[in-house]
Structure formats: structure tokens, C-alpha cells
Amino acid sequence: MSNQDNQGPLWEVFVQSKPGLAFKHVGSLHAYDKDLAMENARDLYTRRKEGAALWVVESKHIVSSKPEESDELFAACEDKVYRHPTFYELPEGTKHM
Secondary structure, eight states: OOOTTSSOOEEEEEEESSTTSOEEEEEEEEOSSHHHHHHHHHHHHSTTSOOSEEEEEEGGGOOOOOGGGHHHHHGGGGGOGGGSGGGSOOOTTOOOO
């Protein structure tokens, strides 16, 4: 990553709204180090007490799949029909399934 704009590396910010809930990605910011990233994330994304905890991760450390690789990556799941309850009969009265 080029740092020509002099803003520091890009960080991804995740907020946990309440203890025990999943963290959700809320945005990105630039900062020179993890401490500044955490302070900036707090100021930008939790200024109205929206969160219980924060994660900041430097973007270069995040690994993701590419859409064009999805067929190859997820093909192994197709032969495991037992993981998908499509052939089970639901008991009468079952809601929200």
C-alpha cells in the first residue's frame, strides 16, 4: 500500500453493540498506529455510546476470498446435503424456520 497521501495505513473498525453480541464492521479510517486507530474509532463510531467494545484491524492483515473464486471455494459444500435441512419434514406448528 502506498502511503503517499500521508494519512497513515487504513484500518477497519468493528463495533460490538452489547456484551455477548457479534462485532459488526462499521467503517474504515486512517491512523499511524493501533492506539491512534482505537482513539479515532472511538471518536468516530461510538460517540453516542453505540458500542460496548471495539476492534481495529489494519486492512492489510485482512484476507478475503474473491468473487471469481467462489465456485471453487464453496464447491465442497455441495456434496454435504446433510448440512442443509431441505429434506427434513418440519413438525406441524413450527414457525420461523
